[in-house]
Amino acid sequence: MKHTISVLLQNKPGVLSRVTGLFSGRGFNIESLCVAETLEPGVSCLTVVSRGDDAIIEQITKQLHKLIDVIKVTDIAGKEYVEREMVLIRVKAESHTRAEVLRIIDIFRGKVIDVSARSYAVEVTGPASKIQAVIDILRPIGIKEIVRTGTIAMARASKTK
Amino acid sequence: MGKITGAQAIVNCLLEQGVKTIFGYPGGAVIDLYDALMGSEINHVLVRHEQGAVHAADGMARVTGKVGVALLTSGPGATNGVTGIATAYMDSIPLVVLTGQVPRVLIGNDAFQEVDIVGISRPCTKHNYLVNKIEDLVPTLREAFHIAKSGRPGPVLVDLPKDLMSGEMLYPPQRPVSLQSYQPNYNPHPFQVQKACKKMIAAKNPVLYVGGGVISSNASKELTELATKLKIPVTMTLMGLGAYPGDAELSMGMLGMHGTFAANMAVAKCDLLIAVGARFDDRVTGKLDDFAKYAKIIHIDIDPTSISKNVKVHVPIVADCKMALTAINKWLDENSGINFDEEPDRNWPWRETIREWMSKHPLCYKENDSIIKPQYVIEMLHKHTGGEAIITTEVGQNQMWAAQFYKFAHPRHFVTSGGLGTMGFGLPAAIGAQMAFPGKMVIDVAGDGSIQMNIQELATAKQYNCPVKVAILNNGFLGMVRQWQELFYNKRYASTTMNVTPDFVDLAKAYGAVGLRATTKDEVEPVIQEALATDNIVLMDFKIEREEDVYPMVPAGKATTEMLLV
Numbered sequence: 001m002k003h004t005i006s007v008l009l010q011n012k013p014g015v016l017s018r019v020t021g022l023f024s025g026r027g028f029n030i031e032s033l034c035v036a037e038t039l040e041p042g043v044s045c046l047t048v049v050s051r052g053d054d055a056i057i058e059q060i061t062k063q064l065h066k067l068i069d070v071i072k073v074t075d076i077a078g079k080e081y082v083e084r085e086m087v088l089i090r091v092k093a094e095s096h097t098r099a100e101v102l103r104i105i106d107i108f109r110g111k112v113i114d115v116s117a118r119s120y121a122v123e124v125t126g127p128a129s130k131i132q133a134v135i136d137i138l139r140p141i142g143i144k145e146i147v148r149t150g151t152i153a154m155a156r157a158s159k160t161k
Numbered sequence: 162m163g164k165i166t167g168a169q170a171i172v173n174c175l176l177e178q179g180v181k182t183i184f185g186y187p188g189g190a191v192i193d194l195y196d197a198l199m200g201s202e203i204n205h206v207l208v209r210h211e212q213g214a215v216h217a218a219d220g221m222a223r224v225t226g227k228v229g230v231a232l233l234t235s236g237p238g239a240t241n242g243v244t245g246i247a248t249a250y251m252d253s254i255p256l257v258v259l260t261g262q263v264p265r266v267l268i269g270n271d272a273f274q275e276v277d278i279v280g281i282s283r284p285c286t287k288h289n290y291l292v293n294k295i296e297d298l299v300p301t302l303r304e305a306f307h308i309a310k311s312g313r314p315g316p317v318l319v320d321l322p323k324d325l326m327s328g329e330m331l332y333p334p335q336r337p338v339s340l341q342s343y344q345p346n347y348n349p350h351p352f353q354v355q356k357a358c359k360k361m362i363a364a365k366n367p368v369l370y371v372g373g374g375v376i377s378s379n380a381s382k383e384l385t386e387l388a389t390k391l392k393i394p395v396t397m398t399l400m401g402l403g404a405y406p407g408d409a410e411l412s413m414g415m416l417g418m419h420g421t422f423a424a425n426m427a428v429a430k431c432d433l434l435i436a437v438g439a440r441f442d443d444r445v446t447g448k449l450d451d452f453a454k455y456a457k458i459i460h461i462d463i464d465p466t467s468i469s470k471n472v473k474v475h476v477p478i479v480a481d482c483k484m485a486l487t488a489i490n491k492w493l494d495e496n497s498g499i500n501f502d503e504e505p506d507r508n509w510p511w512r513e514t515i516r517e518w519m520s521k522h523p524l525c526y527k528e529n530d531s532i533i534k535p536q537y538v539i540e541m542l543h544k545h546t547g548g549e550a551i552i553t554t555e556v557g558q559n560q561m562w563a564a565q566f567y568k569f570a571h572p573r574h575f576v577t578s579g580g581l582g583t584m585g586f587g588l589p590a591a592i593g594a595q596m597a598f599p600g601k602m603v604i605d606v607a608g609d610g611s612i613q614m615n616i617q618e619l620a621t622a623k624q625y626n627c628p629v630k631v632a633i634l635n636n637g638f639l640g641m642v643r644q645w646q647e648l649f650y651n652k653r654y655a656s657t658t659m660n661v662t663p664d665f666v667d668l669a670k671a672y673g674a675v676g677l678r679a680t681t682k683d684e685v686e687p688v689i690q691e692a693l694a695t696d697n698i699v700l701m702d703f704k705i706e707r708e709e710d711v712y713p714m715v716p717a718g719k720a721t722t723e724m725l726l727v
């Protein structure tokens with residue numbers, strides 16, 4: 001099963017290679033990985049999406065936690081959470097398809113961020129499933145290039161408070 | 162206090178951490194540090210190969226429980242140390258390894274003797290550092306010692322650019338280390354303790370499965386108390402030997418691939434397996450599906466990643482073994498309402514069944530009147546040292562025979578490379594152990610293959626008057642591999658015959674040591690007696706039965722009940 005794991009870590013030199021080395025050394029897979037600073041100076045948040053049965057995911061979270069520079073590990077798959085990914089797509093847009101591309105992008109609440117005579121570059125944000133959907137729909141029109149950020153995620157605030 | 166050099170600060174910090182002896186080998190990148198060490202109170206032992214330095218520090222750490230320290234130069238010095246670091250890592254041994262690095266401005270330039278040792282050692286250290294600023298030098302070293310010895314211990318490497326060691330700084334005042342992201346848990350959860358106790362009381366066929374964690378947390382006394390109180394038979398892993406006296410009534414000896422018949426049968430049939438400081442290694446479990454398949458499992462371990470890694474655990478206790486066992490003993494005394502002294506029948510007839518297994522298939526070998534049997538050599542070593550020697554080993558059959566036939570009475574007396582199985586470990590480790598305990602008898606049980614992997618350390622032993630004894634079980638083969646070839650590869654002895662080996666008696670002489678040889682059984686005891694009475698390094702060359710095998714043996718991947726017996 002797919003799991004999204006959120007990791008708070010000290011932003012020390014080499015910390016990213018400790019994380020990726022752990023995944024490769026122990027044969028865990030990485031579907032995507034995102035990392036950037038948090039509000040707290042010196043602390044970064046890393047979101048990694050991996051696949052595995054419960055025992056593997058349990059090992060991944062424990063092994064991550066064992067890294068000296070890791071402060072906190074949360075497997076957010078088991079929790080209420082929001083996840084987002086951004087994709088940039090350069091899609092063919094010739095006279096007969098320009099309007100259709102715009103319509104599709106509009107449905108997905110995307111934005112056109114670069115225009116040329118024969119293509120649009122568009123930006124779409126959403127959960128991984130939505131990103132996949134927009135890619136699937138644009139593919140027949142002709143996708144020339146695609147760049148994805150990988151997933152970031154955040155637990156939902158508790159509703160009772 | 163005035164300014165001092167970075168190198169001087171490192172020496173001061175080592176002293177502050179209580180370090181008395183370090184093992185190392187100099188080079189350009191650490192020349193400043195060597196300069197500062199000269200004339201300091203630290204005793205530096207010059208080895209003959211950096212692998213030897215790390216193994217010697219490791220041997221010292223294993224017998225004392227304190228952090229061992231090795232010092233290596235950059236580049237090849239550091240890479241030569243990697244096998245030693247990996248050895249310590251696999252067995253959770255606390256080490257601080259200091260490596261020199263090229264000056265900061267040259268890092269990343271493929272400078273002379275530059276190697277990314279932090280990158281290379283990342284997967285085989287508990288943690289590692291490249292120190293970037295001179296102000297970080299001392300705090301980093303303090304952290305390194307703290308991390309090496311706390312939680313699940315392990316080696317920590319600190320890479321030291323040369324210009325930091327020649328730079329000047331003020332020595333920072335001592336402060337306790339506190340790391341936001343590293344806070345090992347030592348205390349057992351009281352509810353888990355209670356749950357475990359109830360299971361132990363209710364069990365009919367329990368087994369204690371004891372690993373190196375009991376030794377590293379100094380919990381032998383607490384373990385013995387628990388075993389005695391509840392009359393639970395005990396089996397130990399290779400790393401756990403000595404945690405519980407090998408000749409005690411409840412001891413079944415070692416389990417696993419070369420474990421005893423009784424231990425493997427008991428684990429296969431038990432209804433409760435209490436794993437303490439052990440990690441369900443494949444050499445212990447054999448085929449996982451059949452391992453302890455009728456048992457509920459309690460697992461005490463300081464490292465959460467060890468729990469339910471290979472085998473599903475029913476009652477996990479993440480804690481220091483000593484603290485967990487103390488809590489368990491206390492709960493049993495105070496809350497069980499049982500007077501354990503008045504329970505002669507507890508775990509009976511289970512204990513009787515085990516006794517029958519032990520007498521049906523004890524550890525044994527086919528004796529011979531003239532040819533030397535390796536097991537006999539170990540028995541005689543035990544006899545003539547009163548079972549009180551520190552035994553280090555190389556790797557292979559020699560290691561297994563030492564584990565099986567020297568009945569270890571105390572913890573920290575068996576020093577062996579368990580997890581990595583590093584040939585060449587035993588001699589330097591023996592030097593480290595001997596330096597920690599100059600008054601003790603220290604014997605490296607070796608094979609004729611392994612001993613040649615770090616034989617150069619005889620010169621180190623000689624230089625520092627370190628009278629270690631080496632018992633070479635000389636079969637002219639890489640015996641353990643040959644055994645596998647005999648049993649599973651149609652006796653095709655591919656590259657396991659050592660046709661040329663040095664004359665070990667002459668070799669000993671060349672190093673200023675004493676060489677003794679036994680070629681028949683009746684020469685064994687006199688050789689051992691003479692060796693033990695010699696106040697010098699002695700190499701004993703025992704020409705043993707060439708194709709002797711280690712039994713019992715569980716073929717790799719088989720269930721542990723499918724043992725090949727003598």
Ligand SMILES: Cc1ncc(C[n+]2csc(CCOP(=O)(O)OP(=O)(O)O)c2C)c(N)n1
Pocket residue numbers: 555556557558559560582583584585607608609610611612634636638639640641642
């Ligand atoms: C550094 C290293 N290389 C290779 C091996 C693989 N290996 C395991 S046991 C063994 C044979 C050891 O032979 P010897 O030291 O003569 O001991 P014996 O088994 O004959 O007692 C070998 C080659 C190892 N464990 N370590």
